[in-house]
Amino acid sequence: MPRVVVDVMLKPEIADPQGQAIANALPNLGFTGVSSVRQGKRFELEVESIDEAQLQKLADTLLANPVIETYSIRGQA
Amino acid sequence: MPRVVVDVMLKPEIADPQGQAIANALPNLGFTGVSSVRQGKRFELEVESIDEAQLQKLADTLLANPVIETYSIRGQA
Numbered sequence: 001m002p003r004v005v006v007d008v009m010l011k012p013e014i015a016d017p018q019g020q021a022i023a024n025a026l027p028n029l030g031f032t033g034v035s036s037v038r039q040g041k042r043f044e045l046e047v048e049s050i051d052e053a054q055l056q057k058l059a060d061t062l063l064a065n066p067v068i069e070t071y072s073i074r075g076q077a
Numbered sequence: 078m079p080r081v082v083v084d085v086m087l088k089p090e091i092a093d094p095q096g097q098a099i100a101n102a103l104p105n106l107g108f109t110g111v112s113s114v115r116q117g118k119r120f121e122l123e124v125e126s127i128d129e130a131q132l133q134k135l136a137d138t139l140l141a142n143p144v145i146e147t148y149s150i151r152g153q154a
Binding site: 001007008009019022025026029031032033034035036037038039040041042043044045046047048049050054057058061062063 | 078084085086096099102103106108109110111112113114115116117118119120121122123124125126127131134135139140
């Protein structure tokens with residue numbers, strides 16, 4: 001069954017306090033060299049039969065909030 | 078600055094009620110053909126200088142809970 005991955009990230013201009021908190025904590029935890037962290041969501045869908053347009057609508061209306069988030073859809077073997 | 082992506086997903090044997098809820102809701106919302114949904118996290122890191130081992134440790138101790146989650150690290154141009 002084909003798998004589709006939908007990655008949902010906050011738009012670059014939207015503040016990401018969760019990612020920021022991780023980035024700020026890293027030096028104290030001994031990890032240097034990371035300048036920024038952004039956290040998003042990843043959905044793995046097992047699809048039987050769904051066309052590209054439906055998938056797009058699904059991501060746009062259910063998985064992501066297009067006001068503040070962007071998404072990318074890609075197939076995975 | 079190179080970007081590193083860390084994908085964190087629940088292990089397959091761990092129940093994912095959030096993904097399950099999405100999968101269950103889809104038919105009522107007019108989306109058929111999706112048999113399973115699993116939700117995970119995606120981290121995008123901007124790194125200046127960090128070696129592979131450090132990155133592995135970071136993912137293993139901070140971004141993922143290896144008891145219930147798996148992660149994959151990959152570079153992105």
